[in-house]
Amino acid sequence: MFPALSGAAMSIPSSALCVFLLLWPCLDLAAAEVRIHPGRATVAAGAACQFSAALVPPAPAAWCWTVQGGLGAIDPQTGLFRAPRVAQAGSVKVRATLAADSLVWAEATVVVVPEAHPALDLVSAVMGGDWAESWSRALPFLDLESGKRFGPGVRVAGETWGPSLHAGLGLPVTLAWEPAPGAAGRLLSYSQGDEVVRLDVTRQDSQEIVPRGRVDVCILETLYPLGSDGFRSEVETFQINVRGLAHLAGNPIAEGGHQDGRGLGARFRQPFGLARLPGPRVAAGLEWLVTDRESHTLRRLTLDGEVATLAGEPGTAGHRDSPGLLSLGAHWLRGTQPPGPLFSGPTYVVARRHPRFMPWQGCWQALVADSGNHCIRAVDWDGTVTTVAGVPGQPGHRDGGAATALFRDPRGLALDAAGVLYIADRGNRVIRRLDQGVVGTLAGAPGAAGLQDGPGPAARFTDLRGLACEDRHGTEPALFALDGHALRRVAVPDGSTTTVLGSVAQSGFLDFAAEDGPADLRRPCLNDPTGVSLGRDGVLIADHGNHALRCFDPVDETLTTLVGGPELPGTRWGLPREGLRTAPDGRFAGLDGPWTAEPTGNGSVLITSGRCLAEANLHPEPHEDLELEVEPRIWARGLSLRPLLAAWAGLSAGRPVHYRVDFLDAGGEVLERREGTVRTGDTVDLAPTGARAEDAVRAVVRAVTGEGFAAAREVALPEQAPAR
Numbered sequence: 001m002f003p004a005l006s007g008a009a010m011s012i013p014s015s016a017l018c019v020f021l022l023l024w025p026c027l028d029l030a031a032a033e034v035r036i037h038p039g040r041a042t043v044a045a046g047a048a049c050q051f052s053a054a055l056v057p058p059a060p061a062a063w064c065w066t067v068q069g070g071l072g073a074i075d076p077q078t079g080l081f082r083a084p085r086v087a088q089a090g091s092v093k094v095r096a097t098l099a100a101d102s103l104v105w106a107e108a109t110v111v112v113v114p115e116a117h118p119a120l121d122l123v124s125a126v127m128g129g130d131w132a133e134s135w136s137r138a139l140p141f142l143d144l145e146s147g148k149r150f151g152p153g154v155r156v157a158g159e160t161w162g163p164s165l166h167a168g169l170g171l172p173v174t175l176a177w178e179p180a181p182g183a184a185g186r187l188l189s190y191s192q193g194d195e196v197v198r199l200d201v202t203r204q205d206s207q208e209i210v211p212r213g214r215v216d217v218c219i220l221e222t223l224y225p226l227g228s229d230g231f232r233s234e235v236e237t238f239q240i241n242v243r244g245l246a247h248l249a250g251n252p253i254a255e256g257g258h259q260d261g262r263g264l265g266a267r268f269r270q271p272f273g274l275a276r277l278p279g280p281r282v283a284a285g286l287e288w289l290v291t292d293r294e295s296h297t298l299r300r301l302t303l304d305g306e307v308a309t310l311a312g313e314p315g316t317a318g319h320r321d322s323p324g325l326l327s328l329g330a331h332w333l334r335g336t337q338p339p340g341p342l343f344s345g346p347t348y349v350v351a352r353r354h355p356r357f358m359p360w361q362g363c364w365q366a367l368v369a370d371s372g373n374h375c376i377r378a379v380d381w382d383g384t385v386t387t388v389a390g391v392p393g394q395p396g397h398r399d400g401g402a403a404t405a406l407f408r409d410p411r412g413l414a415l416d417a418a419g420v421l422y423i424a425d426r427g428n429r430v431i432r433r434l435d436q437g438v439v440g441t442l443a444g445a446p447g448a449a450g451l452q453d454g455p456g457p458a459a460r461f462t463d464l465r466g467l468a469c470e471d472r473h474g475t476e477p478a479l480f481a482l483d484g485h486a487l488r489r490v491a492v493p494d495g496s497t498t499t500v501l502g503s504v505a506q507s508g509f510l511d512f513a514a515e516d517g518p519a520d521l522r523r524p525c526l527n528d529p530t531g532v533s534l535g536r537d538g539v540l541i542a543d544h545g546n547h548a549l550r551c552f553d554p555v556d557e558t559l560t561t562l563v564g565g566p567e568l569p570g571t572r573w574g575l576p577r578e579g580l581r582t583a584p585d586g587r588f589a590g591l592d593g594p595w596t597a598e599p600t601g602n603g604s605v606l607i608t609s610g611r612c613l614a615e616a617n618l619h620p621e622p623h624e625d626l627e628l629e630v631e632p633r634i635w636a637r638g639l640s641l642r643p644l645l646a647a648w649a650g651l652s653a654g655r656p657v658h659y660r661v662d663f664l665d666a667g668g669e670v671l672e673r674r675e676g677t678v679r680t681g682d683t684v685d686l687a688p689t690g691a692r693a694e695d696a697v698r699a700v701v702r703a704v705t706g707e708g709f710a711a712a713r714e715v716a717l718p719e720q721a722p723a724r
Contacts, residue, residue, distance in 0.1 A: 153230025168708020169244025344372025456495025638687025
């Protein structure tokens with residue numbers, strides 16, 4: 001059984017922590033993934049194993065090979081590992097470091113077994129002495145990729161479910177388990193994004209892993225020999241909830257393009273709008289639509305990172321609906337292929353159950369803002385595309401029947417519970433509504449720009465983008481609209497408009513916290529926000545210009561930065577920021593001008609960022625809050641640090657917390673940095689010791705738990721040490 005991750009079951013060696021802290025400032029380089037083959041190997045005492053490394057995506061690279069420990073030796077240039085003579089099995093890490101940059105590296109696990117190991121004959125019979133492969137393919141373990149076993153002759157004794165575990169993305173976690181005397185082999189395997197990781201843990205009672213993506217399935221399988229009858233399998237399944245921003249699909253560092261596939265194998269030019277598909281045949285939150293604006297296509301996405309093009313021709317802009325029955329018949333008679341539909345710069349998208357089919361049939365329909373064609377398109381579940389409102393290629397403003405109505409660069413879309421579609425008509429600076437085939441203007445005056453709040457026709461807008469509908473039971477729906485650098489609220493049905501957050505005409509970056517008391521929410525705090533949606537904790541805002549995901553709580557009147565920030569441009573994976581006041585360091589995730597963000601319904605948020613899609617897991621349960629007690633030391637120019645956890649009663653004591661303390665001078669220059677690990681409830685005393693220690697006037701403290709919950713504090717240091 002896996003125990004709950006307590007202080008005894010989860011630890012980070014100081015050496016691993018130092019490497020980790022050095023790596024984080026260069027996470028932009030870490031986007032180029034390093035892969036070692038084989039990733040896990042079993043080598044007999046005295047035998048050799050050849051390792052190789054490569055960058056993904058492929059790029060020329062020279063590698064330096066080292067062994068992390070004293071078990072065996074490796075040629076630093078060729079990667080040829082030679083196992084020593086050993087009396088009992090043991091494991092060692094083989095590391096490949098990019099010769100041009102010591103901060104880019106990856107590791108493989110090697111299990112060295114003695115010649116007299118009881119499982120050696122089994123491995124040799126199956127593999128014929130080929131020790132480069134891991135036991136995961138030598139013994140008939142379960143393969144998570146195919147769902148099949150690597151070999152026959154297994155009797156499954158049963159499956160048990162372990163506890164749900166929690167970890168921070170990129171933070172090393174040590175798992176521990178009970179020994180299995182007499183086992184022929186033991187395999188720890190888990191799926192991480194689009195990769196399956198297999199670790200041989202036959203002679204181990206613990207294993208350190210570093211989650212670098214969402215972990216869907218994690219199993220520990222133990223095989224016991226049954227003589228000539230094969231093996232008996234015992235499987236324990238558990239889940240690791242990984243907290244942070246992880247890659248989902250697309251490649252953030254490759255050139256833009258259009259390619260279907262999974263994970264890093266998919267390519268986007270500019271993923272923009274997101275919509276979750278409804279219906280009983282579509283698993284809740286598991287299938288999505290995403291518009292690829294510069295590729296002029298609508299694509300389908302699953303939460304395991306699989307991407308497929310649904311409609312549009314990649315790289316070809318235009319307007320063409322799907323052919324009707326007569327056209328299809330004519331092409332069939334001629335033996336020709338009918339032309340497919342075309343879009344021009346599609347941006348925002350919403351999805352609903354198809355209005356012409358019963359809900360249990362599982363048919364859905366998407367509505368797409370075809371901005372370049374100045375119209376609204378409908379895309380059915382089978383890929384059929386029709387124009388439902390606007391005249392293609394004719395910008396303007398005209399209300400009335402949907403077929404004759406005119407739009408100018410339509411953007412944000414929102415649906416209410418009654419099926420009414422609201423449209424942010426950016427070029428006309430108004431908000432429109434489409435109800436039962438009739439288009440009307442809800443708020444604003446066509447072509448009149450301004451900043452005014454007020455009743456529908458008197459309101460003025462400047463640069464409309466994203467739109468979301470708040471439609472709670474028993475109340476009239478209301479719209480949240482992004483306009484310029486502000487969030488505005490539009491009442492339905494009268495169109496009365498008020499600015500609730502930010503300044504339409506002036507950009508900025510500022511959080512509002514509850515402890516600050518009443519705040520002037522109309523101060524500049526957003527920068528070209530483009531996407532808005534409703535999450536469980538408030539209004540989610542894709543703050544494009546600030547490279548951040550923000551959350552606004554209209555009840556508590558707070559604005560929190562969840563991921564990214566203006567000082568962290570570029571897509572990189574890491575921990576959520578979640579309102580930390582001090583500037584985040586390399587531990588934290590970054591976004592590349594996010595366009596839209598939508599909650600999945602299971603605690604995570606999908607984000608279109610740069611040329612890829614990311615998934616931010618922000619609130620795995622149970623939630624815990626890290627509190628830092630930081631006090632200046634009265635007997636020296638330093639401080640005392642004591643971390644506490646505000647939740648997980650009974651499990652909070654003795655949990656490792658990793659800290660970084662920067663001592664700053666009056667100009668904000670970092671004089672000295674101290675970092676290490678302290679357990680919750682314990683106190684560590686820190687003080688600057690360098691040549692300029694007397695110049696230190698304040699200290700910035702950042703800390704994070706192994707589960708990825710972070711906190712930060714700033715404290716002023718005493719002016720001078722008192723006489724003793």
